[in-house]
Amino acid sequence: MITFDHVTKYYKTNIGLNDVSLHIDRGEFVFLVGPSGAGKSTLIKLILKEIDADSGSILVNGREVTKLTSRLIPAHRRNVGIVFQDFRLLEHKTVYENVAFAMEITHQKRREIKERVPAVLGLMGIEEYVKKYPSELSAGEQQRVAIARAIINAPDVLIADEPTGNLDPDTAWEIMRLLEMINEKGTTVLMVTHAKDIVDRMNKRVISLENGQITGDAVGSYETKNAEENKEEAEGGEEEEEFVFDWTSGGLD
C-alpha cells in the first residue's frame, strides 16, 4: 500500500529523511514513533505530496507519488484520509457540514451525501450531533467528527497524526478503538504518536524514526524499540510537549 524506496528529503538547515526505505501492506496498522524532528511529519507530508522528495520513490496504492502532477494531487489526497491532533474542523460549519464537505468536493449527489454522512457519524457514535457546531463538542467528539470526515470517501489509507495528543486517556482509548475498527474494515492505518502506553498495549507494528532514519521496525512496543532514544531524551531534557495532555482544550468547557 505504501512503499518508500531510498527516499531522501533535506531541508535548508536540517535533515528531513535520509535514505528511508519501508513497506506497509494493505490493511496493516502501523505506529510511527520517534522524537520531535525525527522526520515523522516529513514522512507524512511526502505521502500527501505536500512537499517533494529530493530523491527516491514513493508508491501509494501503486501510484508513484513523487511524479504526480499538481492536477492529480487532489485525487491522490482523496485516497488518503488524514486526522490531526488539533482536529482541524471548520468552526462555522455544523458537524454534518464538516463531514459532508469532504463529499461535496468530489461533487457527489446530494442524496448520496444525505445517506452516507449520518451512516458514518453513526459509526463514530456521534449521530445525534449533526446540527451542532465543533465548539459545542468535547475534544473526543470533535476528533470523531474529524475521523468521520477522513473516512467518508472510503480512502485506502488513513493517516492519523497524533490523534490522541489532545485527549485524556479514556477518550484516547475510545479513539483508538475507532481506528482499530476502521483498520479491521480494510483501511491501512498509519498513526504517528508519542503515547507510549497506547503503542505498548495495541501490540502492532512500530516503525521508529530518528534523525531522518529508521531505527526500528517490528511488531511490539514503544519501549523496546526506543529504549536508547528515550534515555537520550531524558538526558538531553528535550521538550516533551506531546506527552502533556492539554486539558484546557478538552471537552470540559
Place this chain on the structure above:
Amino acid sequence: MRLAYTISQAFKQMNRNKAMTVASVFAITAMLLILGLFFILVVNINMAAESIRDDYNTIEVFYLDETKEADIKKAQTEVAAWDNVEKVEYRSKAQAMEVLKKRWGDSGYLLDSLKNNPLPNSLIITVKDLEGSDAVAEQAKNLAGIEDIRYYKDTVDKLVKVTNGIQIAGLVIIAFLIIISIVVVSNTIKLTVLNRSEEISIMKYVGATNWFIRGPFLFEGIWIGGLSAALSAGIVAAAYWKAADILESGIIQVMSIPMVPVKFMALNLLWIFLALGISIGAWGSIISMRRFLDT
C-alpha cells in the same frame, strides 16, 4: 450542481464577511467613480474638439472693395471645381454685417453707428478635408482682386494636439486607476482568504481541487465587481444627467458645443464599468489566492 454549489458558497462567505464585502464594494465603486469622471471628461472633450473642427473647416477669402461682384461670382464657380472643396459661398458686405450683428447679439446696435460698412465682400470656401486646406488656401492666394485670406488650420492643429494630449493623459490615468483597483480588491480579498487560510488548507488535505477552492472566491470577486459597476454607473449617469441639465441651459449652449447625450453615455458607462468591475474583481481574487494554492 457544481455552479450552484460554488455560487451558494460564495454568498455564504460574503454573508459571513459582510464588512469586508461592503468595504470591497466601496473601494471599487469609488475607483470606478473617479474613472467615470475621467471617461466623461475625455469623451466630451473629444466631441467638443470634433465639433470645433467642423466649425473651422472653412477658408475665408476677402476681396478688395474695387473688385466687381461679377468677377467674384466667376471666381466662386471656378473655386467650386477645385479638389477638396465642398462648397463655396458668396458673402457680400451687407451679409457679412448681418452675420456680425447676429454674433454680437444684444450689443449689435453698436454697429448701427458705423457710417460705412468696413467689412469686405468675401468667398467662404468649405473644405472636405481639413488636412488639405493648406493647398486650397495656397491656390486661393492666386485669385485676382483679393485682399486677404484667413483660415484656421493652425488653431485647429493646436486644438487637435491639446485634445490628443488630454486623451492620452486620460487613458494613462484610467489605466493607473484600474491597476490601483485590482491591488485594492486583491488586498481586500486577500484578507478574506487569510481569514480562511486554515479552511483552505483543510480543503486541500481533503483533496479539493484548486478550482473548487478558487471558485467561490472568484465568484465573490465577480459579484463584488459587478455590483460596484452597476452602483457607480448609476451614480455617474445620474450626476452626468444633472450636470448636463445645468450646463446645457447655461454656458455650453451659448458656446454651441453639444454634450454627449446622457442616454448614450449612461449605457456605454454601464457596459464599460461592468466589464471593468468584473475583470477587476476576478483578477483581484485570482491574484490574492495564488499564494495559497501553490501546493
